[in-house]
Amino acid sequence: MNLIQKANQTYLKHFNKETYFERALFFSWYCGLGDCTFCYMSINQTKQDPKKAKRTFSSILAETLISKELNWKIEFISGGYQSYTKKELLFLIKAIHSITKEKQWLNIGTLNKKELTMFKPFTKGYAGTIETVNWELRKKVCPSKTLQPILKTFQHCDELKLKKAITIILGLGETIKDFQNLKQFIKQHKISKVTFYTLNPHPGTPFKNPPTKKYASKWIAKTRIEFPKLHIIAGAWIDKTDYYSALLKAGANNITKMPSIRKFNSKELKNIESEVKKAGRIFKSKLTKLPDINWDKKILSLNPKIFPNELKKEITIKLNKYLKQMKKHN
Numbered sequence: 001m002n003l004i005q006k007a008n009q010t011y012l013k014h015f016n017k018e019t020y021f022e023r024a025l026f027f028s029w030y031c032g033l034g035d036c037t038f039c040y041m042s043i044n045q046t047k048q049d050p051k052k053a054k055r056t057f058s059s060i061l062a063e064t065l066i067s068k069e070l071n072w073k074i075e076f077i078s079g080g081y082q083s084y085t086k087k088e089l090l091f092l093i094k095a096i097h098s099i100t101k102e103k104q105w106l107n108i109g110t111l112n113k114k115e116l117t118m119f120k121p122f123t124k125g126y127a128g129t130i131e132t133v134n135w136e137l138r139k140k141v142c143p144s145k146t147l148q149p150i151l152k153t154f155q156h157c158d159e160l161k162l163k164k165a166i167t168i169i170l171g172l173g174e175t176i177k178d179f180q181n182l183k184q185f186i187k188q189h190k191i192s193k194v195t196f197y198t199l200n201p202h203p204g205t206p207f208k209n210p211p212t213k214k215y216a217s218k219w220i221a222k223t224r225i226e227f228p229k230l231h232i233i234a235g236a237w238i239d240k241t242d243y244y245s246a247l248l249k250a251g252a253n254n255i256t257k258m259p260s261i262r263k264f265n266s267k268e269l270k271n272i273e274s275e276v277k278k279a280g281r282i283f284k285s286k287l288t289k290l291p292d293i294n295w296d297k298k299i300l301s302l303n304p305k306i307f308p309n310e311l312k313k314e315i316t317i318k319l320n321k322y323l324k325q326m327k328k329h330n
C-alpha cells in the first residue's frame with residue numbers, strides 16, 4: 001500500500017465521505033505588516049487606511065447568508081482587525097453566528113486574552129498563520145509576522161479552552177523533510193485544524209512555480225496518517241482545480257480557496273465537482289446550481305434584535321448584487 005492509499009484508508013476509518021467547500025470570510029483587506037514575500041501586499045506598497053480598506057457589514061452578512069444556504073462552511077473570519085472597532089467586530093461575529101448557527105474560527109491577527117474572552121461566546125477557535133514550518137525560511141518569507149505573538153495567542157486559547165488552527169502554504173521553499181517540524185508543532189500546540197494552501201505565485205514576488213499536486217498530496221497524506229482525526233482543509237487556486245481529487249485522496253476533509261461567488265457555475269467550479277467525485281467523496285456544497293430559495297423571506301427571518309430593518313434592507317441590496325454575479329456563468 002502506498003502513502004496515499006494508506007492516508008485515504010486512515011481518513012475513511014475516521015470520517016464519512018461527505019466533503020464541503022469552506023469559504024474564508026474576509027472582513028477587510030488591510031494588513032499592518034505587508035511584507036510577507038509571497039503575498040500580493042508586499043508588491044502593493046501604497047499605505048492603506050485600515051478604516052477604508054474594509055467591507056461593509058451588509059456585504060459580509062450577505063455573503064454569510066449565501067454561504068449558509070449553499071452549504072459552504074465558513075473556514076474562518078479573516079482580515080486585519082484594526083479596520084473595525086472592537087464593538088463592530090463583536091457585532092459582526094455575533095451576526096455571523098446568528099446566521100450560521102455555528103461558532104466561528106478567527107483569523108484576524110493576534111489577539112489578547114481580553115479580546116478572545118469578548119469573542120468567545122461566538123467563537124470556536126483561533127487560526128494562527130504559520131505559513132511554513134521551516135523556521136529559518138519563515139524568518140525570510142514572513143519577516144514581520146513573528147511567531148511569538150501567535151504562540152502567545154495560542155496560550156490564551158488554552159486558558160480559555162478555545163481550539164487552535166494553523167495555515168500552511170506549500171511551495172515557499174520548504175521540503176518534505178520539514179514535515180517533522182509540522183508534526184512536532186501540531187503535537188506540542190494541540191492543533192485541531194490545519195489548512196494547506198498550495199502557493200499561488202503572484203507576479204512581482206520572487207515566486208514563480210507552484211508546488212505540484214504530488215508534492216502537496218504528500219504533505220497532506222503524511223499529516224493524515226500521523227493525525228487521523230485532525231480536520232484538514234486543502235486549498236488550490238482556480239487554475240489548479242485538477243489538484244483536488246489528489247488532495248482529497250491524500251486525506252483532506254474539505255476544500256477551500258476558490259472565488260465561489262465570482263466563479264459560480266463556471267467550468268472551473270464544475271470541474272471541482274467532478275474532482276470531488278473522482279476522489280470517491282460526496283460533495284455537500286453547491287458551487288454550480290443555485291437552489292430555489294426565497295431570499296427575501298430568509299432576510300426577513302433574521303433575528304430583529306441583531307439585524308435592524310435598515311441593515312436588512314442593505315443586506316438585500318448586496319445579496320441581489322452577488323446573486324446577479326452568480327448567474328453570470330449560466
Ligand code: SF4
Nearest residue numbers: 031034035036039041
Ligand atoms: S500578514 Fe503577510 S500574508 Fe498576511 S496579508 Fe500581511 S503581508 Fe500578506
